[in-house]
Each structure stands twice: as structure tokens, then as C-alpha cells.
Amino acid sequence: xxxxxxxxxxxxxxxxxxxxxxxxxxxxxxxxxxxxxxxxxxxxxxxxxxxxxxxxxxxxxxxxxxxxxxxxxxxxxxxxxxxxxxxxxxxxxxxxxxxxxxxxxxxxxxxxxxxxxxxxxxxxxxxxxxxxxxxxxxxxxxxxxxxxxxxxxxxxxxxxxxxxxxxxxxxxxxxxxxxxxxxxxxxxxxxxxxxxxxxxxxxxxxxxxxxxxxxxxxxxxxxxxxxxxxxxxxxxxxxxxxxxxxxxxxxxxxxxxxxxxxxxxxxxxxxxxxxxxxxxxxxxxxxxxxxxxxxxxxxxxxxxxxxxxxxxxxxxxxxxxxxxxxxxxxxxxxxxxxxxxxxxxxxxxxxxxxxxxxxxxxxxxxxxxxxxxxxxxxxxxxxxxxxxxxxxxxxxxxxxxxxxxx
Numbered sequence: 277x278x279x280x281x282x283x284x285x286x287x288x289x290x291x292x293x294x295x296x297x298x299x300x301x302x303x304x305x306x307x308x309x310x311x312x313x314x315x316x317x318x319x320x321x322x323x324x325x326x327x328x329x330x331x332x333x334x335x336x337x338x339x340x341x342x343x344x345x346x347x348x349x350x351x352x353x354x355x356x357x358x359x360x361x362x363x364x365x366x367x368x369x370x371x372x373x374x375x376x377x378x379x380x381x382x383x384x385x386x387x388x389x390x391x392x393x394x395x396x397x398x399x400x401x402x403x404x405x406x407x408x409x410x411x412x413x414x415x416x417x418x419x420x421x422x423x424x425x426x427x428x429x430x431x432x433x434x435x436x437x438x439x440x441x442x443x444x445x446x447x448x449x450x451x452x453x454x455x456x457x458x459x460x461x462x463x464x465x466x467x468x469x470x471x472x473x474x475x476x477x478x479x480x481x482x483x484x485x486x487x488x489x490x491x492x493x494x495x496x497x498x499x500x501x502x503x504x505x506x507x508x509x510x511x512x513x514x515x516x517x518x519x520x521x522x523x524x525x526x527x528x529x530x531x532x533x534x535x536x537x538x539x540x541x542x543x544x545x546x547x548x549x550x551x552x553x554x555x556x557x558x559x560x561x562x563x564x565x566x567x568x569x570x571x572x573x574x575x576x577x578x579x580x581x582x583x584x585x586x587x588x589x590x591x592x593x594x595x596x597x598x599x600x601x602x603x604x605x606x607x608x609x610x611x612x613x614x615x616x617x618x619x620x621x622x623x624x625x626x627x628x629x630x631x632x633x634x635x636x637x638x639x640x641x642x643x644x645x646x647x648x649x650x651x652x653x654x655x656x657x658x659x660x661x662x663x664x665x666x667x668x669x670x671x672x673x674x675x676x677x678x679x680x681x682x
Contacts, residue, residue, distance in 0.1 A: 389458030534587030
């Protein structure tokens with residue numbers, strides 16, 4: 277079997293070989309390398325990669341020609357009720373007949389719970405061994421894209437199925453590059469649906485050896501000024517966190533940054549730290565809507581004290597509160613855009629109960645879709661949600677399933 281100029285007889289081409297071949301190519305060309313690899317290995321008629329657009333309503337196809345020419349308009353496919361939606365939701369490989377062309381194979385491309393997209397191939401014949409190798413190729417592709425999107429605009433350009441404002445550009449690049457993350461102790465998913473006039477929502481998360489750090493903030497204002505205030509908030513918080521400041525000091529520095537540079541604006545927010553060994557969780561609540569806690573089929577708001585928002589010119593000492601978090605709990609943090617104006621008609625507690633058995637990725641998608649529909653696709657305020665499933669302390673580490681769902 278020919279693979280990128282090499283001959284392999286009866287041996288399985290593994291993850292390392294695909295990664296090495298892609299690394300030898302330029303970042304813009306690595307998708308083409310993977311496509312040629314799969315065509316040569318399986319006699320594939322077509323190979324392409326699809327990912328969801330920025331608003332999660334369309335799948336955008338990138339094939340070899342699209343990857344080589346950014347001026348080529350990519351194909352867009354409605355996501356709702358499609359086979360692509362099924363693959364993203366279930367994270368399972370799907371095969372469908374393609375008449376005389378053989379079979380179409382769709383494999384999820386996922387890394388540590390971050391759903392990156394879908395690998396699609398049309399093959400003349402399929403065996404279980406081939407399906408296993410396609411799963412491995414999808415796994416390799418996830419690593420390739422995570423690496424290469426640091427160096428090229430291809431993946432940013434392809435997701436823009438609607439015009440993107442300057443404020444939205446600023447806001448999007450404040451967010452973590454992966455909207456979902458899985459670990460032994462937790463599963464996390466996030467979503468931000470921007471308003472017609474950007475209103476300054478952000479979220480953030482990070483892991484160190486012992487702690488999961490979370491934040492959700494909502495800066496006052498609209499458009500570019502709100503995005504700039506959000507930039508100030510997020511980077512003040514990250515700066516304090518990265519030098520090892522405790523939660524109270526992180527809140528203090530975030531507050532002071534708005535006082536010093538915020539131009540009389542303010543922001544609500546919550547800063548959270550969760551010990552991965554299960555010894556406790558802490559939270560600072562700066563005037564922000566309380567999270568919703570799903571425990572034993574009941575959704576309630578944890579009892580929290582509320583301090584002043586960040587940036588209010590008044591004496592304030594941010595209190596670090598204990599957050600009662602038990603294995604099996606689901607916490608849903610959100611901004612007020614999830615419940616303001618038309619969004620008030622959305623019953624968040626009911627939707628959280630109804631999606632209790634779903635992955636957090638589906639929870640945030642269900643919640644934001646309901647708010648977007650209630651607002652007739654024109655949100656008056658950003659709608660942001662962070663869903664955290666707490667599994668408890670698991671020092672042995674995460675056990676990733678085989679195949680593409682890693």
C-alpha cells in the first residue's frame with residue numbers, strides 16, 4: 277500500500293506516521309497531506325474536513341482545493357437534524373451507503389472533549405480494520421488542527437459564514453481556544469452567543485497541577501468599548517492567576533484594573549477555583565447572577581453572598597466563599613443575557629433537568645439555542661453559559677475511549 281511515497285505491506289499506519297507527515301508540511305497544507313494519505317491508503321474517492329461555523333448553525337467543508345485557496349467560497353451545510361449533527365452529538369463514527377461510489381464514512385475529530393469537526397471520506401469498500409484506522413486518522417487530525425491553527429487563519433476564515441465586527445473579533449480572541457475540556461475529575465463545556473451589538477461577555481478556564489480555574493464576566497457597555505473592557509477584565513484576572521495570587525487577590529486586581537483603566541465602567545463576574553483532589557471549591561461573586569446547580573434531579577441556586585461588581589468606586593473586600601460541590605453535580609454558570617428581555621421566557625432550570633443525561637456540550641448548545649430562538653435570532657445582550665460536571669477526585673487520570681473521541 278502506497279503512503280506518501282512509501283510502501284507498507286500489511287502494516288497499519290499509525291498515529292505517529294500521520295503526525296510526522298503533516299508536521300513536514302506547511303500549516304496551510306497539513307490537511308492536504310492527511311487527505312492524500314487517506315486517499316492512498318484506502319483508495320478514497322473524496323476526503324474532506326467539516327467544522328461548525330461560529331454560530332453553530334452550519335457545517336463548513338474544507339477540502340484540498342479550499343485549503344489551498346482561501347478565496348474559494350467553502351460549502352455550507354445546515355447542521356440541524358443532519359447526519360453531521362448526529363456525529364457531533366454522539367461522537368460515534370457513522371457510515372452511510374453512497375450507491376456505486378461505495379460508502380461514506382464520517383468520523384468525529386475530537387481532542388480532550390473539544391469537538392473540532394468531522395472527517396468525511398467516500399470509500400469503495402470498508403472493513404472493520406479500515407474503520408479503526410479512520411478513527412486513528414481522525415484522532416491524528418485533531419492534534420494536527422490544534423497545532424496548526426496557531427499558525428494559520430484557515431480555520432478562522434472558514435468559520436465566518438456571517439460578517440464579523442471588530443468588537444466580535446476582539447471578544448472571540450479573548451476566549452480559550454477550546455470551548456470544551458474533559459479530565460478525570462470534570463467535564464466542561466462553554467458557549468457564547470454574541471448580541472447584535474456586542475456587550476462584553478467573556479469566560480475563561482485553565483488547569484494547573486492541583487486546580488481548575490474558572491471565570492465568567494459581563495462588562496458594561498456595547499460594541500468595541502465593551503470588548504476593550506472585557507479585554508482588561510480577562511487579562512487582569514489571568515495575570516493575577518498566573519503569578520499564583522489567591523482568589524481574593526485575583527478579584528482585587530481585576531477590580532483595580534477597571535478602576536485604573538476602565539473609564540468609569542463596571543463588570544459583574546464570578547471567579548471560581550476547584551481543587552482537583554476534591555478538597556473543596558471556592559467562589560467570588562461580584563454582582564453576578566448565581567449559577568444553577570443540578571443535584572439529584574433538582575435544580576437550585578446555591579446560596580451565595582453577592583459583592584459589588586468589579587470597577588465600582590467604593591470600598592469593597594471580595595469575599596471568598598465555599599462552594600458546596602459533590603461528585604455527580606452539574607453547575608451551570610451564565611450571564612444575564614440568558615434571562616433578560618425575550619430570554620426571560622426560557623425556563624433554564626427545566627432545560628437543565630431535561631438534558632441531565634447529555635454531555636455538557638449538548639447542554640450549552642440546547643440552552644443557547646433556546647435563548648436565540650426566543651430572541652428571534654437577534655439577541656439584545658450576549659448570552660454566555662458554562663456547564664461543569666464534577667466527577668470527583670480521580671488521581672489515576674482520565675481514561676479516554678478508543679477512536680476519535682479522545
